[in-house]
Amino acid sequence: MMKRIFQLLLSLVLLPVLYAGQPNFIVFLTDDQGYNDVGCYGAPNLKTPNFDRLAEEGVRFTSAYSAAPLCGPSRSALMTGSYPIRIGEPGNTKGLHTIPHTKELMIPEVLREVGYTSAIIGKWHAGETKTQGDPLSQGFDYFFGTPKYNGNTKLITDTKLRTSVMRNREVFIETVEQEEMNQLTTMYTEESIRFITENQDKPFFLYLAHNMPHTPLGVSDKFRGKSAGGLYGDVIEELDWSLGQILNTLEELDLDENTVLVFVSDNGPWIHEKIGDHAGSADPLRGAKAMSWEGGSRVPCIIRWPNIIQAGQTSDALITLMDLLPTFSALSGSDLPGELRIDGKDLTPLLTGTVVESPHKYFYYYCYTQLHAVRDAKWKLVLPRVAKPKWMKWRRLSIDAVKEIELYDLESDIGETTNVASMYPEVVDRLLRQVESARSELGDCDRIGSAARFYDSAPKRPGILEYKDWAASRKGEKL
Incomplete structure (x- = not known):
């Protein structure tokens, strides 16, 4: 107080x-x-x-x-x-x-x-x-x-x-x-x-x-x-x-x-x-x-x-x-x-001009309940995903595939045209650790976050089983 x-x-x-x-x-x-x-x-x-x-x-x-x-x-x-x-x-x-x-x-x-x-x-x-x-x-x-x-x-x-x-x-x-x-x-x-x-x-x-x-x-x-x-x-x-x-x-x-x-x-x-x-x-x-x-x-x-x-x-x-x-x-x-x-x-x-920097160290790009990417001041790391996942129902129509980890420098490449992941492996590693931190705290489509809020006595995220069943049916295809 x-x-x-x-x-x-x-x-x-x-x-x-x-x-x-x-x-x-x-x-x-x-x-x-x-x-x-x-x-x-x-x-x-x-x-x-x-x-x-x-x-x-x-x-x-x-x-x-x-x-x-x-x-x-x-x-x-x-x-x-x-x-x-x-x-x-x-x-x-x-x-x-x-x-x-x-x-x-x-x-x-x-x-x-x-x-x-x-x-x-x-x-x-x-x-x-x-x-x-x-x-x-x-x-x-x-x-x-x-x-x-x-x-x-x-x-x-x-x-x-x-x-x-x-x-x-x-x-x-x-x-x-x-x-x-x-x-x-x-x-x-x-x-x-x-x-x-x-x-x-x-x-x-x-x-x-x-x-x-x-x-x-x-x-x-x-x-x-x-x-x-x-x-x-x-x-x-x-x-x-x-x-x-x-x-x-x-x-x-x-x-x-x-x-x-x-x-x-x-x-x-x-x-x-x-x-x-x-x-x-x-x-x-x-x-x-x-x-x-x-x-x-x-x-x-x-x-x-x-x-x-x-x-x-x-x-x-x-x-x-x-x-x-x-x-x-x-x-x-x-x-x-x-x-x-x-x-x-x-x-x-x-x-008020006291600072010029963002108060955010990271920003997470969730697409519905799936974590797709993370950004810091200038870097954006995009995670692999399949196109049009069925568990997203009709909303899947806008989801395109990303076959491998992608990294973009948003300061020089606002249009996300050039993947520079191979040039900056240390940035990729750092942002991947942050991805795991977000998944642990907030959750992802296949997991429950430790600090996500639940108010009712019902089981947490009952629909998550539907996603897990579908993921298992993909026979190991990376999501």
């Missing part, structure tokens, strides 16, 4: 005393927006003046990662500060699509202890969606949005899957059809402005989790056909408009300097033959959503806090979505339980 108080006092000394009381927090999360789908990240055909303004007034990160290359696990990691394989789930499973146990501690629960009001406006997809595990049971005071995704096809008519729009626990829109999809970004923006306005006199946390640009796409008439990037470009430019409305509201209410605003995508773009031109771009990265190559989990991320964060910075320090929970905790003055083991790090020293 005393250590935590000392850290808080130290951080406040380091921060200019330019804000009154606790800062507000806004997370502007987009869904499947690629690394290259923002003007200031190199998008050639997209106009994103508000995203670009955010970068001019804050810090643009070039090595920001989600903790998973898929929506649900990524959002669960954001909320809990933990790798999905560490997160406890109902029935002691470790699912391919993480469903956090209601005993998991999430950001709004941490902030509630020190007086914050919290809202999620947009897509939840980080827990069960009825009376347990929905946003209201995990600390949020208000929910307006969809419990989960609305399909993964190019057109909404290509699937029977539909979601609803909820206001708290009441159905606001029964089923989201194309007409409703076209209005989601506008509706979420208006709801967000209303929440900010109504809570301007007290500290708040707004989690604005847009459904776009996840397919099927939707865009309002005021942006349809207006961009040079086709329908996908129209969607991105409407998201940029949404961010602009939030920035304008903060300025009008004189909340600008007292608000930490984070823009980030939940994972890379969904690039699949059935989606075609309705997907984004991860250039110059390799891979896309559902893959453990850089394009799957390296995402655009900009953080702005006027007069606290030096404007116009670009940082290659490795950060993750998991860092938001400990950072918000530190800046709000809340205490995380001492026994809670999380993977996120407090970014306050990095954001």
